[in-house]
Amino acid sequence: MLDRLIAPDIKAAIDSGDLSQILDFFRAAHAADAAEILAGLAVDDDLAILKLLEPELVADIFSELPDTLQTELAGLLTPAELTGLASDLSPDDRVDLLKTMPEERMAEVMQGLDKPERDEVKALVLWPEGTAGSLMTTEFIALPASLTVTQAMARIRKEAVDKESVYNSYVVDAAGRPLGVVNLRDLILAEPEATLRQIMDDQLPTVAASADDEESTWKLARYDLVDLAVVDEAGVLVGLVTHDDAMDNMEREHTEDMERFMGITGTADDTSYLRTPVWTHFRHRVGWLVVLTVLGLVSGLILEGFEDLLTGLMVLAFYMPMLVATGGNTGSQAATMVVRSLALKELAPRDALRVLWKELRIALLLCLVLGALAFGRVWLFTGAGDLPAGITVVSVGLTITLALVVQVISAGLIGALLPLTVARFGLDPALVASPALATVVDITGLLIYFSIARLVLGL
Amino acid sequence: MLDRLIAPDIKAAIDSGDLSQILDFFRAAHAADAAEILAGLAVDDDLAILKLLEPELVADIFSELPDTLQTELAGLLTPAELTGLASDLSPDDRVDLLKTMPEERMAEVMQGLDKPERDEVKALVLWPEGTAGSLMTTEFIALPASLTVTQAMARIRKEAVDKESVYNSYVVDAAGRPLGVVNLRDLILAEPEATLRQIMDDQLPTVAASADDEESTWKLARYDLVDLAVVDEAGVLVGLVTHDDAMDNMEREHTEDMERFMGITGTADDTSYLRTPVWTHFRHRVGWLVVLTVLGLVSGLILEGFEDLLTGLMVLAFYMPMLVATGGNTGSQAATMVVRSLALKELAPRDALRVLWKELRIALLLCLVLGALAFGRVWLFTGAGDLPAGITVVSVGLTITLALVVQVISAGLIGALLPLTVARFGLDPALVASPALATVVDITGLLIYFSIARLVLGL
Numbered sequence: 001m002l003d004r005l006i007a008p009d010i011k012a013a014i015d016s017g018d019l020s021q022i023l024d025f026f027r028a029a030h031a032a033d034a035a036e037i038l039a040g041l042a043v044d045d046d047l048a049i050l051k052l053l054e055p056e057l058v059a060d061i062f063s064e065l066p067d068t069l070q071t072e073l074a075g076l077l078t079p080a081e082l083t084g085l086a087s088d089l090s091p092d093d094r095v096d097l098l099k100t101m102p103e104e105r106m107a108e109v110m111q112g113l114d115k116p117e118r119d120e121v122k123a124l125v126l127w128p129e130g131t132a133g134s135l136m137t138t139e140f141i142a143l144p145a146s147l148t149v150t151q152a153m154a155r156i157r158k159e160a161v162d163k164e165s166v167y168n169s170y171v172v173d174a175a176g177r178p179l180g181v182v183n184l185r186d187l188i189l190a191e192p193e194a195t196l197r198q199i200m201d202d203q204l205p206t207v208a209a210s211a212d213d214e215e216s217t218w219k220l221a222r223y224d225l226v227d228l229a230v231v232d233e234a235g236v237l238v239g240l241v242t243h244d245d246a247m248d249n250m251e252r253e254h255t256e257d258m259e260r261f262m263g264i265t266g267t268a269d270d271t272s273y274l275r276t277p278v279w280t281h282f283r284h285r286v287g288w289l290v291v292l293t294v295l296g297l298v299s300g301l302i303l304e305g306f307e308d309l310l311t312g313l314m315v316l317a318f319y320m321p322m323l324v325a326t327g328g329n330t331g332s333q334a335a336t337m338v339v340r341s342l343a344l345k346e347l348a349p350r351d352a353l354r355v356l357w358k359e360l361r362i363a364l365l366l367c368l369v370l371g372a373l374a375f376g377r378v379w380l381f382t383g384a385g386d387l388p389a390g391i392t393v394v395s396v397g398l399t400i401t402l403a404l405v406v407q408v409i410s411a412g413l414i415g416a417l418l419p420l421t422v423a424r425f426g427l428d429p430a431l432v433a434s435p436a437l438a439t440v441v442d443i444t445g446l447l448i449y450f451s452i453a454r455l456v457l458g459l
Numbered sequence: 460m461l462d463r464l465i466a467p468d469i470k471a472a473i474d475s476g477d478l479s480q481i482l483d484f485f486r487a488a489h490a491a492d493a494a495e496i497l498a499g500l501a502v503d504d505d506l507a508i509l510k511l512l513e514p515e516l517v518a519d520i521f522s523e524l525p526d527t528l529q530t531e532l533a534g535l536l537t538p539a540e541l542t543g544l545a546s547d548l549s550p551d552d553r554v555d556l557l558k559t560m561p562e563e564r565m566a567e568v569m570q571g572l573d574k575p576e577r578d579e580v581k582a583l584v585l586w587p588e589g590t591a592g593s594l595m596t597t598e599f600i601a602l603p604a605s606l607t608v609t610q611a612m613a614r615i616r617k618e619a620v621d622k623e624s625v626y627n628s629y630v631v632d633a634a635g636r637p638l639g640v641v642n643l644r645d646l647i648l649a650e651p652e653a654t655l656r657q658i659m660d661d662q663l664p665t666v667a668a669s670a671d672d673e674e675s676t677w678k679l680a681r682y683d684l685v686d687l688a689v690v691d692e693a694g695v696l697v698g699l700v701t702h703d704d705a706m707d708n709m710e711r712e713h714t715e716d717m718e719r720f721m722g723i724t725g726t727a728d729d730t731s732y733l734r735t736p737v738w739t740h741f742r743h744r745v746g747w748l749v750v751l752t753v754l755g756l757v758s759g760l761i762l763e764g765f766e767d768l769l770t771g772l773m774v775l776a777f778y779m780p781m782l783v784a785t786g787g788n789t790g791s792q793a794a795t796m797v798v799r800s801l802a803l804k805e806l807a808p809r810d811a812l813r814v815l816w817k818e819l820r821i822a823l824l825l826c827l828v829l830g831a832l833a834f835g836r837v838w839l840f841t842g843a844g845d846l847p848a849g850i851t852v853v854s855v856g857l858t859i860t861l862a863l864v865v866q867v868i869s870a871g872l873i874g875a876l877l878p879l880t881v882a883r884f885g886l887d888p889a890l891v892a893s894p895a896l897a898t899v900v901d902i903t904g905l906l907i908y909f910s911i912a913r914l915v916l917g918l
Binding site: 028029030032153156157160167183184185188189203205220221222223224225226243244246247248250251254255257258259261262263264272273274278279281282285286288289290292293294296297299300301303304307310311314317318319320321322323324325326328329330332333335336337338339340341344346347351354355358361362365366369370373374377434435438439442446 | 487488489491612615616619626642643644647648662664679680681682683684685702703705706707709710713714716717718720721722723731732733737738740741744745747748749751752753755756758759760762763766769770773776777778779780781782783784785787788789791792795796797798799800803805806810813814817820821824825828829832833836893894897898901905
């Protein structure tokens with residue numbers, strides 16, 4: 001929204017060719033706000049503005065830009081400029097930038113970096129996207145347990161200048177394995193002669209670098225941490241996931257969960273809805289829609305199989321949309337609850353029986369209400385004259401009510417069981433998208449409906 | 460999951476009547492883990508264990524318990540115990556606890572609190588649930604800008620002992636309005652004689668206490684903050700929203716969004732799926748289901764209106780489920796994208812035209828694929844012999860394809876427009892639940908389908 005308020009002034013400055021007027025704005029603004037403005041301008045103008053700003057400021061703003069714009073801008077920089085930028089970025093942002101480049105370019109930039117910067121990159125690129133390692137920064141302060149508070153403060157004063165997160169210092173053993181943590185408050189309040197071992201908090205949650213990034217976000221939130229220690233296979237402290245990266249990751253995961261749940265594929269990058277090209281939106285949506293439409297055609301085949309029933313008793317067709325939709329809705333509700341509870345680690349796949357028992361009871365209560373509704377509708381609004389000989393209003397009402405009851409119960413159970421099964425195999429339960437579930441329930445619903453009609457009405 | 464690993468030992472200790480064996484566990488465990496264990500035990504056992512632990516530890520664990528269990532336990536404590544507990548809790552947790560009590564009890568506990576504690580409560584209860592004020596803590600360090608670094612450190616040493624968040628100290632003017640912020644790192648690295656005014660960061664995002672709590676979460680994430688300054692109407696600093704409370708709030712908001720989107724009402728408290736009673740689940744789900752089932756019956760009325768068409772050309776019924784489901788799916792996809800983009804503030808209601816233009820183009824691309832699919836299915840699998848005289852396979856194929864195209868386009872536009880409209884009136888766009896949308900699109904879809912059939916086939 002910001003860009004619409006300030007962009008006109010910026011455009012005026014660009015038109016007049018005098019960018020210096022707006023540099024003060026970028027120097028005073030928060031990097032996130034400056035990035036939002038730049039994202040609303042043409043790439044050429046972005047480049048012109050960034051070239052006038054101080055390198056550290058450029059790095060701050062750059063790391064807040066949408067991924068696609070970062071890639072585009074990086075492509076327009078000279079190798080020397082790119083190396084300068086890469087070296088000003090924090091290690092995790094540096095790796096993210098390098099990952100977007102063609103290999104040749106990456107090698108060129110790596111060549112230009114200092115040895116320690118190169119080493120940081122090498123330590124981070126090991127971890128694939130989606131792991132805690134890919135989310136971490138390698139800038140942290142590690143101190144031996146034998147230091148006194150005074151010694152520790154001296155070390156922190158020396159090291160803190162260019163570290164991303166300095167609220168916490170980690171106490172490690174000789175091999176670099178974390179023993180505990182001290183925060184700056186503890187240090188300031190402690191006796192100067194106390195050792196870190198005496199004052200550290202040894203309840204230190206850690207996460208494996210190879211663990212899922214959601215694991216790290218979950219631990220940060222559960223234990224109310226500012227940063228979370230990341231360890232390698234040997235238990236050595238290799239980095240930190242900071243609270244701000246965890247929060248961004250949480251938002252990204254939420255977006256992906258919701259999109260997957262609606263059958264939208266692709267990873268949620270940070271390009272906004274309006275800036276994502278129509279073609280990309282199309283590609284992310286078309287896959288599941290085609291699958292579901294084909295499955296929808298299966299419903300048609302089922303109807304064809306029951307053509308005689310339908311022609312004999314057209315009133316059955318009138319209740320079909322309600323029956324199918326109610327199944328889809330109850331199934332989606334159950335699936336939503338289970339998917340979300342799995343994400344919050346309130347449930348595990350082995351809880352399947354307890355979940356099914358709970359959903360069964362919920363479905364039975366829902367059946368009481370919805371069944372009465374359906375029966376009442378048939379009873380009140382169906383004229384006996386519309387029905388063929390031998391079929392009574394009550395028997396039609398019973399058919400539809402019974403079908404609805406079986407449909408609601410089976411949809412609730414399927415809705416709960418599908419995500420649990422998918423999770424059992426280590427996949428994302430949100431993959432059992434709500435539309436996919438609704439389509440499955442469409443098909444089972446039609447089979448239930450017409451089978452019950454055949455049985456009850458004897459057609 | 461933790462409770463299943465450790466609970467047996469605890470149960471054994473309870474059975475043997477010797478709780479002292481397990482106290483060490485609760486003393487060593489993180490409060491969040493201890494709370495998870497307690498939530499898995501009987502309330503009486505919880506009470507017995509908590510009474511054996513140190514008061515500060517009890518407060519830490521208590522604040523991590525699910526809301527419903529907190530209320531239950533509070534009901535079992537004597538007024539004196541309750542006052543002790545309330546006074547050990549941090550101000551925001553204290554207020555949350557007080558809010559759950561009957562008024563009489565609350566007055567009794569308030570009576571027992573110290574004057575400053577009572578004042579904190581009074582300052583916090585002003586802000587209703589859902590505001591930034593209700594999320595904040597009143598424990599923060601405020602310093603005048605004229606202090607030197609040495610003076611500031613002395614003040615912080617004195618005040619920090621019992622403050623919830625001490626990473627940042629806020630620099631305020633004489634009226635208490637925030638001027639900037641200094642974190643402990645800045646203080647440690649600064650010249651001892653520098654004043655706070657010289658070293659503070661004056662780019663200080665703030666949030667109004669009366670603002671929506673999502674606003675505070677969003678600012679914390681956007682500006683990568685550890686805590687966010689909350690100001691009252693006069694611009695005076697009254698509290699902080701801390702990163703951990705913001706993260707919890709983010710998770711809660713996301714659960715609510717997903718549930719609302721699936722037509723599940725009620726607020727997401729922190730009681731887990733399995734511990735929520737069946738009756739509560741039922742109440743949260745039944746409302747929308749009844750509304751949707753009634754709307755589903757409207758679909759039946761539409762079908763009744765087109766009974767002659769259906770009896771004349773039964774093949775139309777076979778494509779009905781596919782047509783209706785595809786509309787629901789495309790509509791839900793569009794709605795999901797728009798709801799999520801609104802939540803991330805990438806979109807505002809006034810962007811409606813740009814969104815519609817984008818969705819129109821996406822829908823047209825989708826129509827190319829899905830329309831070809833539908834036409835191919837009719838063309839390949841419909842025998843001319845099944846059709847009445849005067850109706851050709853091609854004309855049926857055209858009818859169904861045209862209906863699908865109109866359905867996909869209208870569903871996409873309705874899916875995008877509904878949440879934007881709801882947001883325009885200041886309501887939560889997730890209220891236009893996916894099932895609600897699907898039901899609306901069911902009804903428009905049937906109208907579109909049979910109107911087009913009547914037109915094209917001249918029946």
